[in-house]
Amino acid sequence: MKPLAKNGILLVIVLALAFSPLFLARNAEFAGADDQAEKAISTLNVNYEPWFKPLWEPPSGEVESFLFALQAALGSGFVFYYLGYAKGKNSVNKKEQS
Template identity: 50%
Template sequence: MSAKWRNGLMLLAVVLLVVLPLLFVQGEFGGADDAAEGAISELAPSYEPWFKPLTELPGETESMLFALQAAIGAGIIGYTVGLLRGRQDKQKLHDQKN
C-alpha cells in the first residue's frame, strides 16, 4: 500500500472519529466536573465543598483554556514524533552510506 493511500485512509479515519459521535450521540456533552458534582449532590445533599474557586470563569473562557491546553499538548507530541522520526531517517541514511 502506498504512502498516499495510507495517509488518505488515516485522514478518513480521523474525520469519521470526529463526525460520527456528533451524529449519533444525542444530548448535551458535559464534563467530568459536572458529573461528579451531580453524583455528590445525589449521594450527600448536605455536602459542603472544602474550597471555593479563586475566580469564576465564564464557560467560553474555560473552554478556550481547555482547547489551548490541548493544542499545546498536541504541538509537543507532534514535535517529538517528528524529531524522533527525523533522527530515525537520518540514522537509516547514515547506515546506508556505510
C-alpha cells in the same frame, strides 16, 4: 497501494470515528466530567460542601473552553517538540557514528 491512498483511507477512518458520536447520539448531552461528578455528589449527599473554592472563575463558558484548548495545545506542543528534538538528536548521533 500508494501512500497517498493509504493516508486518505486513514483520514476517512479518523473523521468517521470523530464525528460518528455526533450523529449516533443526536440528543445526548455532552457534559464535562466535572458537571457529572457534581451532580452525582449532590444526589448522594445533599449537605456536601466543597473543600475549597476556585481562586478565579472564568467569566463565561467560552473563556473556559478557550483556556482548556490553550492548555491542551501548549501541552501537545511541548510533547511533540520534545519528540522531534529527540528524533533529530538521534539521527545526528547515527550520522556521526557512520
